[in-house]
Amino acid sequence: MKITRSIEKSTLAIAGAVLMAAAVIAPSAVASEKVVLAHAMSKEHIFNQVADKFLASLDKNAPGQFDVEYHPGGDLGDWTSQFEQTISGEIGMTMTFPATDFDPRLNISIMGMVANSWEEAANIYGPGGSMVKVYDEIYSGLNMKLLAILPIDFGGVAMRKGSGKVPVNFPEDGAGIKVRVPPMQTAIKRFEYLGFNPVPMPFSELYTALQLGAVDGRSFGPPSEIWQMRDVLETYVFTRDYFEQGAFLVNKDWWEGLDADQQAKVQGAADEAAAWAWKEAESISSGLIANIKNHGINVVELNPAQQEKMSSIIQEKEWSWMEATVGKDLVDQIRATTKSK
Structure with missing residues (x-):
């Protein structure tokens, strides 16, 4: 079932009083920035929880500035399709996986035995990790901005x-x-x-x-x-x-169309959501193994x-x-x- 969620626009107050019937009042309201956030995974997947954290943070710290239409569960296509749609700008934001057809260097994302523990994975792929700049450069060449590498689990x-x-x-x-x-x-x-x-x-x-x-x-x-x-x-x-990683990506053209404050708000919300994910992912994994x-x-x-x-x-x-x-x-x-x- 399609799930669509929007961050509500705040009511904009009109400053001043009506002075004269003949006066022309210039509109002062600034429209919210509209963008689609999508991923292809089920509600049990960590992408869904990361999206919830991201949306809540953005709503709190940038009220009324963004109108985010949220599409989980693959109703906008599978993960490879959403990767391509983010390159073209049909989707503004996605949580997906590295699609190697677009750049063979992305094969490094599934290289075996790179990390042997959650601590090693966090040092390599987590916030400030040793491979983050490498990925950022690759995605930039594909017309995307990397907001965060997201932890999935060992396979x-x-x-x-x-x-x-x-x-x-x-x-x-x-x-x-x-x-x-x-x-x-x-x-x-x-x-x-x-x-x-x-x-x-x-x-x-x-x-x-x-x-x-x-x-x-x-x-x-x-x-x-x-x-x-x-x-x-x-x-x-x-x-x-x-170690499987996801990528929180945005279309580069859309990103560069934001002003510095808007970029900071989006990146800050992504950082907050990613930090939560890296803190909780190992515990989530243990719970899933117990369920299995x-x-x-x-x-x-x-x-x-x-x-x-x-x-x-x-x-x-x-x-x-x-x-x-x-x-x-x-x-x-x-x-x-x-x-x-």
């Missing part, structure tokens, strides 16, 4: 009901398993290296594919999405092979040896492949950031 591999598979030793356990991956070359390469048969597939087709057995499982699954698809899953291997277990899904953690073997495969093979995709300088910068050799 894992989930197996459909009836598969009976629990892949924990790589690459041997992946043999013969058809696993859905996002239609991104980095995703395909990683799960080839980990021994699986990767099947590129849009997210919108995933639930039905799991339900019908077109794929045996899914990769790139943060707990929020596992919970969303809980009815068709039996096992969740929480590999933590990558209580629903009866088998949640499996890799032991240290299994984790180390998977990490070695990803950092030796995937990272080397990434050098040819995004450039050695950028990968070396990530190596320095993570202190990986």
